[in-house]
Amino acid sequence: MRAAIIVFPGINRERDMAIALAQSFGRAPRMVWHRDSDLDGLDLVVIPGGFSYGDYLRCGAMAAQSPVMQAVRAHAARGGYVLGVCNGFQILTEAGMLPGALLRNAGLRFVSRDCHLRVERADTAFTAHYQRGAVFRAPTAHGDGNYFADAATLDRLEGEGLVALRYAPPTGNPNGSVRDIAGILSPNLRVLGLMPHPEDLVDPLLGGADGRPLFDSLAATLAA
């Protein structure tokens, strides 16, 4: 199984993501600079968190227009797996690969604290190592994580079971996301975008390993 992390200028959680992937996959992912658009032979493409292009204009807007996104789209069209975390999620929505948009947090402040996430379905490559309905903890760090989509889109997402993760008690919804949505899937279940950072909670020494099953799920799926 081969994984790559796309690095846009201003991305800053690529190292965290690489550590989490290496831990579960047993080998380091490839780091792909955004101007190199060769994604051939990869199983998984990850767009990590950070502030691509400084979050100027709109988070993810400029990265979404980058040439490498054509290659990411092609990878997804081939049935490849794509994971977008935080800024990565914003980039996927800006690129139209996932529906909806991420608005300013309802509280208008950057939110950096742990949140709790409920696993809405456990039959995906990303969530297989969680139980359905299980609640796990993950750090958040974003100013624009307020998920929005129009009612028709939301109904379709829910109807097709494409909501992967929702904010859950005790910490609840940190940013005003509609219907507590924290992460959504593409119709073929191979593209996941989510705001929180499971990659920053994969080591008990750093406060827990709640995020690790997500990467273990991917490793198991891709090895199969």
Place this chain on the structure above:
Amino acid sequence: MTGRVVDAALAREFGLNAEEYGRALAIMGRLPTLAELGIFSVMWSEHCSYKSSRVWLRQLPTAAPWVIHGPGENAGVVDIGDGLAAVFKMESHNHPSFIEPYQGAATGVGGILRDVFTMGARPIANLNALRFGDPSHPRTRRVVDGVVRGIGGYGNCVGVPTVGGEVNFHPAFDGNPLVNAMTVGIAPRDRIFLSAAAGIGNPVVYVGSKTGRDGIHGATMASAAFGEDSEAKRPTVQVGDPFTEKLLIEACLELMATDAIVAIQDMGAAGLTSSSVEMAGKGGVGILLDLDAVPQREHGMTAYEMMLSESQERMLMVLRPDRQDVARAIFEKWELDFAVIGRLTDTGRIVVRHQGRIEADIPLAPLADQAPLYHRPTAPPPPPPSLGAVADPAGLEAALLRLIGCPDLCSRAWIWDQYDATVGGQTVKRPGAADAAVVRIEGHRRALALTTDCTPRYCAADAEAGAAQAVAEAWRNLTAVGARPLAITDNLNFGNPERPEIMGQFASAVAGMAAACRALDFPVVSGNVSLYNETEGRSILPTPAVGGLGVLDDAAQAVGIALRPGLDLVLIGATAGHLGQSLWLREIAGQEAGSPPPVDLAAERRAGDFVRARILAGAVAACHDVSDGGLLVAVAEMALAGDAGCRLEAGPPNLPPHAFWFGEDQGRYVLAVADGAALLAAAAAAGVPAQRIGASGGGGLTLPGGATISLATLRRAHERFLPDWLGD
């Protein structure tokens, strides 16, 4: 400005007094040009020349076997083992943060980051030490909101976790808040980059953002007190661009992995002037600058403006000529400006050319050697107001609930929730989890412990004892997580040095720091002095902020403050019930009086070494030092952090309960351990005072008298203030 005649009056406007101007005339042997006058004025400003403080700073101990570079470089460098070095420094952005809180704080973070990565270190942590005015002052809210957003806005975007800091409120900061930012980075110990230029003929290269008319005379502004006309100084505000800084970090580190760089220096205060003068001066060479080659954002900039611009996110480097193309390719990849703007010469002079004219030509040696150095008069500080016996008007329960909710002790979660503390994936102890932040080094077991400390009210009452206390508290906080304290950086924030009583405070504070550093083997490796912190004649509380750094060989050994049930609580260190200058005295008895708690440096060291050894032996489940608010506040903080209750036993009969529980005696720790008896025996053997104060368990804090405060009640009292005051 261009048309101005250079004379003594203009020199005064630029911040040079008549004597200093005369000295500049003598060095030049002719009337200086405008650009030359600008260069003299910024190089001889308090900010760049340390002319009032330098004679005192020499007292600080700066050496230890583990110190690689002490003061004199962009940041201090210490050996932390595994072939690695920690590079760190703290710097103030007080005046800019008052004028424009968001941008002032943001550019403060940007500036200190550059001081660290310019030495070849990848920044791995930021801290911030903040002092604000009284919460009831109409301006304080806006300042707090802007400063916190600015620190988060910059640090979060560059992807360096903000892991710690401190906040105080006092009316003395109403018109002059303090924003001290600290950055810590990691480099291979044999790959440290310095700023001394070398190699006649080598190219001088400018990288980063373009130059605009930002913050011209910012360095002189930081060296002047605020008056009614501070509004008029507003156009000097600079806007930070953390995105460009992030690119600059990556590009510089990429270049530093090659052998292209001979010398490198960030452009901080007084931008191109101080960077070029310092690089050439330290290397004992001359430098020729061709300003036509400087990347410019605005049209028609003069030499004076370019030399004094404080545009952010820029660096100056001397490169090996045969590696210029390698360097250019890296900066082009990161879409940053890259321009050869000059070369090193053998003239010993700085020569600045612009549009076919020589705009400046100054000999470097006298510019440095003849910089003003003042032995300003000092007046001994007045003795602190004495304090007699104080009766307890409130009782333990009411006092505790008030204290843990007061601005100086309430939860800082509202602040740190806006700072990304986890980016990098190495944060072992986040804000609020331990007395010092703990950040592991990627790919190693090793971790750094980091803290900032100072109690300005102690320093106001007794600058020497207060400054010693600041050093001791930093050392104690590092010890309390199990770290071996290595060194400090400092940020000496004081009022107007031309006033003898302020200079007296300064001299006493340096003496106190020096004594504590010496006794604790805790040298000063970098720092910053910020003077003229006064508004309309009213000075801030003297604030010698200390940033401490320690090391843990194994991150897994770090302990935090969170209590769990089923443990014995033991107090280490002696308690005399010192209430002078305590928060209890101010918040409950309504007095700011008495002397601050004395620091017994020998006892401090004994207790700390004992505690650290127990932690490293794995015998301690949680540890918290006793500081602001005293023992009961420390225990309440441990209970809240762990969401575990405890039952406290009565204190010694010879002390009034409020003095025992709220006194701020120094050198103390609360340890939560499985085996209290073993700990007491070990302490007795080591000659360290220790006493059992209770045990953990239950859903509340049970006071010696029997009353129980539920954790929910405590939590409400602790967490309410900042959100209620600042919204959401």
Place this chain on the structure above:
Amino acid sequence: MKAVVTVMLKPGVLDPQGRAIGQALQHLGFAGVGEVRAGKVIELDLAETDPARARSQAEEMARKLLANTVIEGFRVDIA
């Protein structure tokens, strides 16, 4: 030519910033403030000298980058 692109959230998309500004104005004692909406404005210096072509260029920029049409609408003014 100068093109000014004004980008506002679509009606129906919650605008917490606008709401917060409205509340702050009220706290400051400004009466008679109804709905407040917050948006962005981007001023572009275009080499194009024909107003119609400048407008259509700016519109394309807005569609491609300056606005996210899932949530935002835009208006172009040419000066």
Place this chain on the structure above:
Amino acid sequence: MKAVVTVMLKPGVLDPQGRAIGQALQHLGFAGVGEVRAGKVIELDLAETDPARARSQAEEMARKLLANTVIEGFRVDIA
């Protein structure tokens, strides 16, 4: 009345956002784009019906809250 307050950075103040937008437009293949400046626009529904008074109200709001006059200038349009 409707008041539209446009807030832009003062000339000479670094506009990192505008710069980044300009570069992105260039990468997207838009030629002939010179300087780009990014700002904010705030639309206010005011109860006031006299245009001159509405303007002066909006100007006061801008000075007090909507613009950071240390680094930003503003313009009010009444519609």
